[in-house]
Amino acid sequence: MIFIMFFSTFEYKHFIGMSKCEQCIIRQFNSLKALTKDELIRISGCKTSRTVKKGDIIFEEGDSINGVYCIKDGVCKLSKLSANGKDQIVKLVVKGDLLGQRSLIGDESANLSAVALNDMEVCFIPKSEIMSDLENNPKFTLDMLQQMAHDLKESDNVIVDMAQKSVKNRLADVLLYISEHFGTDDADYLSITLSREDYASIVGTATESAIRILSQFKKEGLISTKGKQIRIEDHEGLRRVE
Amino acid sequence: MIFIMFFSTFEYKHFIGMSKCEQCIIRQFNSLKALTKDELIRISGCKTSRTVKKGDIIFEEGDSINGVYCIKDGVCKLSKLSANGKDQIVKLVVKGDLLGQRSLIGDESANLSAVALNDMEVCFIPKSEIMSDLENNPKFTLDMLQQMAHDLKESDNVIVDMAQKSVKNRLADVLLYISEHFGTDDADYLSITLSREDYASIVGTATESAIRILSQFKKEGLISTKGKQIRIEDHEGLRRVE
């Protein structure tokens, strides 16, 4: 037990999940910002914090979630297994987002699975706490409602794109979306790296098709790659893809 | 002006949109049921009621809606024009549903167009009234949130189906969905009649493809038709379509 002595206060709190919600900047990015100081302190007292390794399952379709995850760091995919046995990625969830709120509000088991795309750090807030805030803090509920309205709009737009755009067009869109929403590193590579299979699973196509199209984009000078990493070389060109 | 004398009190109120929300059973089917009697009386005083003819546009993409519609009778489609010039139907909205709440909550112009599929009767409640209730009645906001969570789940599931199922499979699903959600008439025909173009626009395919597949379903004895009307002859068969 001697090694505990080397932990600083910060590291110790961090390790066992005792860092304070009131002082956490992450909450500014989601509906938790609408909570009062007292509510945050209460949540701080019952939340748990944990790390999730790349590839780990946070929850699966059908699981009872019983709470909400606040993503402190990392990225995960929300996907659903279709009848033909293929996974369809519905949404990418990143640092600052909440996870599991839909199931919690609908009082249902998870409709989607959440799997980490890189190492993550997440806080888990039990259902009872969130529900009590939803019932008593109208600002919080309204903020949650606004966020859900935004998600619904995005989902509707994805339906239209799925139905009306070609696979090539959708794949170009995904690259642009990732670039615009999640940014790039210092060498302009997309900050989120996905496997070709993941790209196929977002676009809703066969893995081979996704690979083929990315190769074509490369030949046409629209993108370049370094291993799994992708850099967009011609944004306008990608936008023109049909 | 003499004809006004023939109107009964009921008809008169009905005509100029003065029937009372407190007494309207339709609200039991949507979030308005969470409002208090006082709130309903207040809304009654400022809502307007109108009829919409088949084919009429209730609102279009980009319109500022400035309120919420409560569907007293009839059905409409929510659609979006895609880049290739085709309309994609995202959702069917029926008697009892609310319309426009997403744009109102997000404080945005309409993302979708709403067009009547048959003659409709709708009440319009101005934005200010709804917003004040959202800010002051947590039960109402929570109910709205739960409804929105449900819509989001449905949208996510549509994305998966769009991406992973064949056109034939999706068309079979739509027929079953309409049958299960909107019911049939006394002769078992689907109570909602859609053009082949509308079916194509829900499924996300070419009109000719939708026509062809419906013809095939007919040949296979899965459905029968009488003009535009469709009757499902073999539910299990439709469910097995791949």
Added chain:
DNA sequence: TTTAAAATATGATTTTTATCATGTTTTTTA
């Protein structure tokens, strides 16, 4: 009620995408 327009229907053809097959590269693990 005749005519025009729209919706339905179906064939032929092309395009898009999936599937199968096989090889190469990269990553993981023993």
Added chain:
DNA sequence: TAAAAAACATGATAAAAATCATATTTTAAA
């Protein structure tokens, strides 16, 4: 670090769906 596994790549072929063309039927309008 060598072997195994996973991911990537690409060709050949098949299947699905779109497009174009052209009737026919139904509906709406003059």
